Amino acid sequence: MKSRFLNKKSLIILAAIMLLIFLHLLGYLSPAERLVVRSVNSLGSFFHSLSIKVNESFKPLPDKKTLEEELQEMKSKYTQALTDQAKCEEVYRENEELQDYLNFYLEHEYTYVMAEITSKENLLTAGSRESSIFLNKGESDGIEKDMAVINSDGVVVGKIIKVSVDNSQACLSIDEDCKLAASIISESQTLGIVSGNLGLTISMDFIPQNHELKEGDLVISSGLEENIPPGLLIGTVSRINKQNNEIWQQAILEPLYDIDKLRIVSVVKP
Amino acid sequence: MSKYFKIIAQLLLWFFLVIFQISFISSLNFPFYNLPLLLSALSFLIIFKKDNQAIWLVFLVGFIFDIFFFYPFALFTLSLVVCFGILKFLQVNFLTNRSFYSVLALSLFFILVFNLVFNLFYFILNLTSAEINFFLFQATFWQDLAYQLFFAFILEVIFFYAISLKSRGLRSDFLERT
Numbered sequence: 001m002k003s004r005f006l007n008k009k010s011l012i013i014l015a016a017i018m019l020l021i022f023l024h025l026l027g028y029l030s031p032a033e034r035l036v037v038r039s040v041n042s043l044g045s046f047f048h049s050l051s052i053k054v055n056e057s058f059k060p061l062p063d064k065k066t067l068e069e070e071l072q073e074m075k076s077k078y079t080q081a082l083t084d085q086a087k088c089e090e091v092y093r094e095n096e097e098l099q100d101y102l103n104f105y106l107e108h109e110y111t112y113v114m115a116e117i118t119s120k121e122n123l124l125t126a127g128s129r130e131s132s133i134f135l136n137k138g139e140s141d142g143i144e145k146d147m148a149v150i151n152s153d154g155v156v157v158g159k160i161i162k163v164s165v166d167n168s169q170a171c172l173s174i175d176e177d178c179k180l181a182a183s184i185i186s187e188s189q190t191l192g193i194v195s196g197n198l199g200l201t202i203s204m205d206f207i208p209q210n211h212e213l214k215e216g217d218l219v220i221s222s223g224l225e226e227n228i229p230p231g232l233l234i235g236t237v238s239r240i241n242k243q244n245n246e247i248w249q250q251a252i253l254e255p256l257y258d259i260d261k262l263r264i265v266s267v268v269k270p
Numbered sequence: 271m272s273k274y275f276k277i278i279a280q281l282l283l284w285f286f287l288v289i290f291q292i293s294f295i296s297s298l299n300f301p302f303y304n305l306p307l308l309l310s311a312l313s314f315l316i317i318f319k320k321d322n323q324a325i326w327l328v329f330l331v332g333f334i335f336d337i338f339f340f341y342p343f344a345l346f347t348l349s350l351v352v353c354f355g356i357l358k359f360l361q362v363n364f365l366t367n368r369s370f371y372s373v374l375a376l377s378l379f380f381i382l383v384f385n386l387v388f389n390l391f392y393f394i395l396n397l398t399s400a401e402i403n404f405f406l407f408q409a410t411f412w413q414d415l416a417y418q419l420f421f422a423f424i425l426e427v428i429f430f431y432a433i434s435l436k437s438r439g440l441r442s443d444f445l446e447r448t
Contacts (some may be wrong), residue, residue: 025343036337040288040292040338045293058299162340164340170338206407
């Protein structure tokens with residue numbers, strides 16, 4: 001029996017889809033849409049957390065040698081951090097005195113919107129288009145496009161790329177389409193754009209050859225983007241690709257967050 | 271009354287399944303985020319349910335995805351409806367029995383066609399974007415698709431034999447040896 005399915009019914013279905021699109025564009029579907037998004041948000045964060053626990057339970061345990069090496073590395077980093085802290089305190093004291101002299105008051109106060117991750121960009125379809133996360137907060141909570149997203153340690157994990165009333169999408173800094181205006185804290189004070197590199201690291205390209213960089217240099221937001229305040233930590237320089245016969249050099253940055261453990265993030269409101 | 275209760279229960283079940291796919295499965299590590307639980311269940315439903323019931327659920331699932339994600343509105347719904355039409359055409363004209371092989375072939379084809387149709391629509395809608403690459407030339411597309419089909423195969427086996435234990439509507443036939 002041949003089906004006539006592709007005739008009258010298909011026209012009705014197409015008409016229904018067009019009507020849906022039309023109603024959506026006019027905004028008549030927004031109450032239903034908000035209800036659906038809120039329902040998904042409420043359960044989505046729970047399932048996302050459950051998924052993270054499942055991932056962690058299947059991770060292989062590190063061996064003793066690896067743990068010992070990591071412990072030594074952490075100890076030396078801690079010592080270095082104490083040294084840096086001492087230097088910073090000296091600079092801070094000096095800065096306070098200078099501010100008193102100049103009668104100049106500087107205070108950065110950011111407001112944050114905390115949000116839970118409800119989904120990642122691994123959808124029904126094959127072929128990952130971008131590394132991004134979905135948050136359960138949106139315009140109604142004060143979130144706007146291009147705001148920075150940070151984790152509990154204050155490290156930038158990405159920025160908001162799309163917003164609706166009750167949810168938003170943020171690209172991760174390891175995604176090659178996610179670009180952030182950054183500055184490398186070094187003698188040269190290099191300014192540039194960082195973007196993701198193969199979904200694993202971050203890179204800053206087109207750095208002039210005469211800029212001196214070294215591994216471990218901190219990379220922060222430069223403040224040149226309207227919705228991202230300066231001084232937010234993005235990563236540290238882990239490798240420098242410098243060839244004498246090239247015009248530019250490239251810095252590979254290590255992101256300071258683990259994407260697999262992200263559950264709650266904050267959106268920084270400038 | 272029980273009929274309406276059944277309908278509401280089914281709608282809630284599918285809603286739960288959608289959230290499970292969006293939030294739990296998508297957050298799993300590679301390659302498990304390719305588990306096409308929702309698509310496999312949907313293809314199963316399309317094969318065995320009446321057209322009117324199946325199309326409503328296709329609309330519901332597509333609508334939820336269209337609302338939640340930031341793709342062009344109705345992209346998911348349109349893709350699912352096109353796949354529904356193709357699946358029905360194949361089922362009515364070629365794979366008319368409900369044997370295991372027919373169900374498996376139809377389901378795998380549904381997932382394959384959905385991936386192609388969705389990505390094609392997305393590519394067409396983003397032709398003006400300089401950053402878009404044609405999906406057929408991306409290795410990740412084929413890799414993820416292979417995993418999806420592999421997981422779909424396992425899921426369909428589970429669905430088919432689980433339901434055949436309860437229902438007489440399925441014939442778990444195998445090809446006869448000649």
